[in-house]
Amino acid sequence: MTYFFTHPKIANELMLKRAEGIDVKGIIEKSTTGNKYSKHEMLAANGVDVKLESTSALLHHKVFIIDKRIVITGSMNPTESGIGRNDENVLIVYNEDFAMRYLDEFEGVRKIIG
Numbered sequence: 001m002t003y004f005f006t007h008p009k010i011a012n013e014l015m016l017k018r019a020e021g022i023d024v025k026g027i028i029e030k031s032t033t034g035n036k037y038s039k040h041e042m043l044a045a046n047g048v049d050v051k052l053e054s055t056s057a058l059l060h061h062k063v064f065i066i067d068k069r070i071v072i073t074g075s076m077n078p079t080e081s082g083i084g085r086n087d088e089n090v091l092i093v094y095n096e097d098f099a100m101r102y103l104d105e106f107e108g109v110r111k112i113i114g
Contacts, residue, residue, distance in 0.1 A: 003032060004035075004038075005028050006077075008039070010078045014026075015043065025106075066099075068103060070092065071091075076089065
């Protein structure tokens with residue numbers, strides 16, 4: 001789940017994992033996908049199940065959940081600015097219970113947006 005997703009290397013890695021048969025799903029804030037750097041269309045065209053959050057509230061999450069046991073979160077959007085220029089924080093938590101709480105949130109948001 002992320003507000004803004006433009007980082008090409010992260011997008012490529014997700015597409016490679018999908019090509020390997022790994023289930024890759026995402027949610028991106030719809031208002032950011034019109035940006036020419038957005039990776040939404042590229043991800044979707046390569047089989048990544050990406051939904052757009054389009055309710056009246058902004059999806060301001062910055063979360064990756066990996067293998068139902070690792071959570072990467074913090075203030076950083078997966079963008080080149082987020083990684084290289086902004087003053088951001090990233091927290092990586094290796095805990096299945098913690099990951100399942102985030103997965104519940106992810107699935108709840110996906111259910112709301114359809």
